[in-house]
Amino acid sequence: MNSRSAACGADQSNLHRLPILNDQTWPRVAKKLCLTPRQAEIVYLVLQAKKDKEVAAALDLGVSTVRMHLRYVYNQMGITDRVELALAVFHAVCQECDGNACLSTNDVSEMT
Numbered sequence: 001m002n003s004r005s006a007a008c009g010a011d012q013s014n015l016h017r018l019p020i021l022n023d024q025t026w027p028r029v030a031k032k033l034c035l036t037p038r039q040a041e042i043v044y045l046v047l048q049a050k051k052d053k054e055v056a057a058a059l060d061l062g063v064s065t066v067r068m069h070l071r072y073v074y075n076q077m078g079i080t081d082r083v084e085l086a087l088a089v090f091h092a093v094c095q096e097c098d099g100n101a102c103l104s105t106n107d108v109s110e111m112t
Contacts, residue, residue: 021047021093032092035073042069046082047089 021029030040038059045055052070056063074080077088 021089025093029089029092032095033088034076039069039073042066043073043085043089046070047086
């Protein structure tokens with residue numbers, strides 16, 4: 001088991017039990033990550049492998065606006081790119097939801 005899967009207790013035998021990220025589960029995960037509604041929309045599309053231009057078109061925003069929101073999310077979470085963003089979301093999905101906790105910079109740093 002590698003350090004990333006250890007973060008949420010995942011190993012090869014129980015990976016099939018990890019929650020699926022979808023329209024029903026995403027709002028709870030976005031709240032846990034302390035994302036604004038707009039940030040949540042952008043991050044959800046980024047997690048679907050959409051490029052900045054595609055995200056901008058889907059949300060009727062400028063590409064620079066999408067990039068600004070992503071930079072703010074990265075800074076807020078102490079990460080630098082989409083890979084780390086995906087890991088942070090994975091970590092949030094794996095954690096038990098306590099209703100109020102947000103991922104800290106330390107949580108994300110430990111995953112990378």
